[in-house]
Amino acid sequence: xxxxxxxxxxxxxxxxxxxxxxxxxxxxxxxxxxxxxxxxxxxxxxxxxxxxxxxxxxxxxxxxxxxxxxxxxxxxxxxxxxxxxxxxxxxxxxxxxxxxxxxxxxxxxxxxxxxxxxxxxxxxxxxxxxxxxxxxxxxxxxxxxxxxxxxxxxxxxxxxxxxxxxxxxxxxxxxxxxx
Numbered sequence: 001x002x003x004x005x006x007x008x009x010x011x012x013x014x015x016x017x018x019x020x021x022x023x024x025x026x027x028x029x030x031x032x033x034x035x036x037x038x039x040x041x042x043x044x045x046x047x048x049x050x051x052x053x054x055x056x057x058x059x060x061x062x063x064x065x066x067x068x069x070x071x072x073x074x075x076x077x078x079x080x081x082x083x084x085x086x087x088x089x090x091x092x093x094x095x096x097x098x099x100x101x102x103x104x105x106x107x108x109x110x111x112x113x114x115x116x117x118x119x120x121x122x123x124x125x126x127x128x129x130x131x132x133x134x135x136x137x138x139x140x141x142x143x144x145x146x147x148x149x150x151x152x153x154x155x156x157x158x159x160x161x162x163x164x165x166x167x168x169x170x171x172x173x174x175x176x177x178x179x
Contacts, residue, residue, distance in 0.1 A: 122145075
């Protein structure tokens with residue numbers, strides 16, 4: 001799939017091309033995500049305020065924990081991460097409620113193939129298809145959108161008379177950092 005730079009989101013430094021050197025330092029996916037955390041949390045807070053929603057402390061902690069890792073995390077990974085950070089050990093239902101809120105409001109995505117969640121630092125149009133590029137070597141996930149893909153999917157679903165509930169595509173392979 002080709003991506004033009006106006007429509008491709010990359011979790012790397014400065015949003016552009018970046019290098020991945022596991023042996024020479026931290027993973028580039030992780031560096032890119034960690035650099036984005038403060039601004040993304042501020043934007044989530046502002047977005048909630050604008051929409052009359054509450055980013056409660058647990059919702060914020062879950063979102064922060066997702067940003068702290070460049071790999072998708074399950075609810076149980078999040079329970080462990082919050083407990084390791086000195087917080088009390090939360091019940092799964094508490095974490096799932098926070099995740100439901102974050103999903104509904106576009107702050108996180110669910111990767112069906114991994115039954116896991118990843119923070120989303122981007123604002124998507126409603127119903128805009130999102131493509132996740134999942135690296136099988138480092139576990140990093142990059143996110144991309146494409147107007148050409150959105151048009152093709154719309155034509156395909158309309159021709160079939162199909163009403164999609166979600167428009168998420170997951171591609172597994174090897175990221176540019178690992179190749």
